[in-house]
Amino acid sequence: xxxxxxxxxxxxxxxxxxxxxxxxxxxxxxxxxxxxxxxxxxxxxxxxxxxxxxxxxxxxxxxxxxxxxxxxxxxxxxxxxxxxxxxxxxxxxxxxxxxxxxxxxxxxxxxxxxxxxxxxxxxxxxxxxxxxxxxxxxxxxxxxxxxxxxxxxxxxxxxxxxxxxxxxxxxxxxxxxxxxxxxxxxxxxxxxxxxxxxxxxxxxxxxxxxxxxxxxxxxxxxxxxxxxxxxxxxxxxxxxxxxxxxxxxxxxxxxxxxxxxxxxxxxxxxxxxxxxxxxxxxxxxxxxxxxxxxxxxxxxxxxxxxxxxxxxxxxxxxxxxxxxxxxxxxxxxxxxxxxxxxxxxxxxxxxxxxxx
Numbered sequence: 001x002x003x004x005x006x007x008x009x010x011x012x013x014x015x016x017x018x019x020x021x022x023x024x025x026x027x028x029x030x031x032x033x034x035x036x037x038x039x040x041x042x043x044x045x046x047x048x049x050x051x052x053x054x055x056x057x058x059x060x061x062x063x064x065x066x067x068x069x070x071x072x073x074x075x076x077x078x079x080x081x082x083x084x085x086x087x088x089x090x091x092x093x094x095x096x097x098x099x100x101x102x103x104x105x106x107x108x109x110x111x112x113x114x115x116x117x118x119x120x121x122x123x124x125x126x127x128x129x130x131x132x133x134x135x136x137x138x139x140x141x142x143x144x145x146x147x148x149x150x151x152x153x154x155x156x157x158x159x160x161x162x163x164x165x166x167x168x169x170x171x172x173x174x175x176x177x178x179x180x181x182x183x184x185x186x187x188x189x190x191x192x193x194x195x196x197x198x199x200x201x202x203x204x205x206x207x208x209x210x211x212x213x214x215x216x217x218x219x220x221x222x223x224x225x226x227x228x229x230x231x232x233x234x235x236x237x238x239x240x241x242x243x244x245x246x247x248x249x250x251x252x253x254x255x256x257x258x259x260x261x262x263x264x265x266x267x268x269x270x271x272x273x274x275x276x277x278x279x280x281x282x283x284x285x286x287x288x289x290x291x292x293x294x295x296x297x298x299x300x301x302x303x304x305x306x307x308x309x310x311x312x313x314x315x316x317x318x319x320x321x322x323x324x325x326x327x328x329x330x331x332x333x334x335x336x337x338x339x340x341x342x343x344x345x346x347x348x349x350x351x352x353x354x355x356x
Contacts, residue, residue: 006108008101010093014063022063029053030079030087033069037076088274091290095267099129099149106137110144120144121315126155127168128236129264130302131285132199132332132340139322139331143315152236156187156305165316166306168198170236171352173299177243180236181353188305190349196304197345198323202337203240204296206269206287207279215279218245218297222255229268229277230259237265240298241281266290284337296337303352311346320344 012024025046032042043053061067068083079087113120122144127133129149137145150158152169159167171180188195207215213226218241221228231238245252260277262268265286271277273290287294310316322328323344332340347355 006105006112008105008108010097010101012090016063020063022059023056026056026060026068027087027090029056030068030083033077033083034079034087037078039069039071039077042077085274088270092267092270092274095264095270096262098264098266102134103148106145106147110146113144121313122146123166123313123315123319124148124164125166125168125304126150126158126164127166127304128152128155128170128302130168130170130201131265131283131335132201132302132338133168135328135331136322139325139328140319141322142318145319151234153183153187153234156183159305159307160187165310165313166196166304168302168304170201170300170302172240172243173200173301175240175243175247175298177239177246180239180243184349184353188349192307193305193349194308194311195347195349195352196306196320196323197342197347198302198304199332199343200299200301200339200341201335202284202296203237203282203298203300204284204287204294205279206272206282206290206292206294208272208275209291209293211293213278215295217295218248219250221245221279222250227276227278228256228259229271229280230256230261231268231281232261232263235263236300237282240300244297285335288336294337320346 012027014022014024028046029042029048032045033039036042036045039053040050043050046053048056057067057069064082066082067080068086069077070080071077110122120143124146125136126148128151133147137147148164152167155164155167155169158164171184205215205218207213213220215226220226242252245255260271262271262280265282266289268280268282269286269290269292272280272292284294284296306316329340329343332338332343
């Protein structure tokens with residue numbers, strides 16, 4: 001029986017005060033026009049005819065009262081300001097909702113697998129959202145990986161309550177705060193738990209292409225002319241930034257008190273790329289995804305923790321083999337700012353703390 005997979009994506013609904021509705025297939029067309037600059041190519045990649053694409057654009061122009069795309073003879077197609085705003089709104093929504101949608105997708109796919117294929121071995125992984133951990137479901141065979149995204153501290157707390165088998169969290173290579181060490185030592189026990197090295201990733205400031213405001217480092221976050229988009233309170237990325245600012249003798253409370261907030265690296269990057277902020281703190285892969293420049297400031301280890309007895313589970317041994325395999329490590333190394341060196345190595349909690 002073929003394996004069926006569910007994918008959940010947000011869908012827009014457009015309705016005017018006269019009750020007229022339009023197909024949100026528009027976003028597919030706009031994405032390809034932005035990339036290719038040609039309506040013929042965009043229509044082909046969207047799976048529709050040129051005539052249908054042209055008719056759709058005319059309908060949308062009538063719906064909004066202004067064009068979303070401008071066509072110029074000899075110069076192809078380009079988005080109007082409204083077209084750009086709509087496309088960036090969609091990108092921001094997808095980036096913001098991605099962890100929650102992935103959580104639901106994981107649950108539904110496991111239930112579907114059990115109904116169609118019967119019970120299989122499974123592992124419950126609660127982990128901080130990230131580009132590398134997002135790859136894992138593609139490299140699991142013979143067992144179900146129930147991946148749920150949570151803040152690192154919450155993931156470790158869930159493992160302590162036996163609500164998951166593995167917890168994913170991250171710690172800076174340096175710049176580890178007393179607070180970070182405090183919850184690590186509280187939630188992990190040297191004799192009971194083991195640490196699995198996962199990946200190392202680069203964090204820093206994401207900035208607009210060409211760096212028009214000449215941002216050089218975290219001290220520029222205190223400038224009045226710099227609009228900064230922050231991460232949510234309690235996230236590891238925000239904690240790392242606040243520790244870097246503390247070590248630089250900068251007051252993160254006063255410098256960042258009036259900023260906006262997003263919940264993922266990609267949502268921060270999309271916010272900046274859409275022109276709604278000048279800079280944000282996050283991973284290099286997010287900056288690259290949205291065509292932003294990047295100023296590296298710190299490296300951090302993404303780690304997995306589990307109970308000693310979890311290592312004896314066959315599904316866990318299969319997962320470790322995948323982490324140590326060339327296919328997974330090559331996929332990680334293809335992410336800008338990511339390094340898979342030592343991926344899958346087992347260490348003790350004492351070794352981790354001594355190495356920090």
